Amino acid sequence: MNQAAVYLVILISFQFFTCVASEMIQIPSGSIAAFWQSPVNAKEKNKKSVKEVVVNSFKMMRYPVTISEYQSFIKKNSQWDKKNVSSLYADESYLEMMSDKDKSSEAPVTSVSWFAARAFCQSFGMRLPKVSEWEYVAAASELKRDANKDEKFLKRILEWYGEPRTGSLKNVGSIYKNIYGVWDLHGLIWEWVEDFNTSFVTGESREDSSFNKDMFCGAGALSGADKENYAAFMRFAFRSSLSGKSSVWNLGFRCVEDNK
Structure with missing residues (x-):
């Protein structure tokens, strides 16, 4: 490779990284109610207090990763090309949605395994978001930092979950932008998270020896933090059905970055 070609590769790589990095949104620290909450002892069974999980500030991609961005990643990381990827890291459905030549390059990339999504983020010094x-x-929502009690917002999410889905996906940035400036967290695709196969629970729940039995046997000791937020239960069920190499036609991802 001659010197001019080397410079061109470096320039393209820099421009692609800058493009991805420039689309990061600063998310302030806060807290959120743990999804599953288990009383530690009999005295706490009647308490209505909700355990909170602290979330430190971080940066999140404004949009889900697009087909165009993923194609650029594959060009530089050929081991993640469909014809090269190991069956240990992706199933037979991997990148099948990219075979549609009519699909917009600005549509979100889907049919991507957790391993592949993780590798993409790591290549830019980022990672997948935690649950x-x-x-x-x-x-x-568009107006509230916490709209988990907003009936209209929850209804809109549930309506999306219940819509008949086709293989056609809209471009990123076409559904809605929330108060932070992050687009399409609902209404476009499902998204991978780093700890998709773990439960979003309180520390007390994890230490409860009966937790795993209760979790999977439906015992009464466990309850969702907000029974009205049925959409959260649906997300939990969907994540629980996945393996690391699952490639689903409407499952994509976005990356996050820790604040330095």
Whole structure:
């Protein structure tokens, strides 16, 4: 490779990184109610206080990762090309949505496994969001930082979950922007999180020896933090159905970055 070609590759890589990095939104610190809450002892069973999970400030991508961005990633990381990827890291549905030549390059990339999404983020010094981080930002509507009690907001999310879905996805930035300036957390695609296969629970719940049995046997000791937020239960159920190499036609991702 001659010197001019080397400079061109460096320039393209820099421009792509700058493009991705420039779309980061600063998210302030706060807290969110843990999804599953288990009383530690009999005295606490009648308490109505909700355990909160602290979320430190971080940066989140304004939009989900697009087909165009993922294609650029593959060009520099050929091990994640569909024809090269190991079956350990992606199933047979990996990137099948990219075979549609009519699909817009600005549509979100989907049919991407957790391993692949994680590798993309790590290539830019970023990571996938934790469940608590994603839920914290996704709780925001256009006007409220926490709209988990907003009936209209929750109804809109549930209506999206219940809509018949086709293989056609809109471009990123086409659904709604929340109060932080983050687009399309609901209404476009489902999104990977770093800890998709763990429960979003309080520390007390994790220490409860009966927690795992209760969790999967439906015992009465456990309850959702907000039974009215049925959409959160649906997200929990969806995440629980996945494995790291799952590639679902409407499952994409976005990256986050820790504040330095």
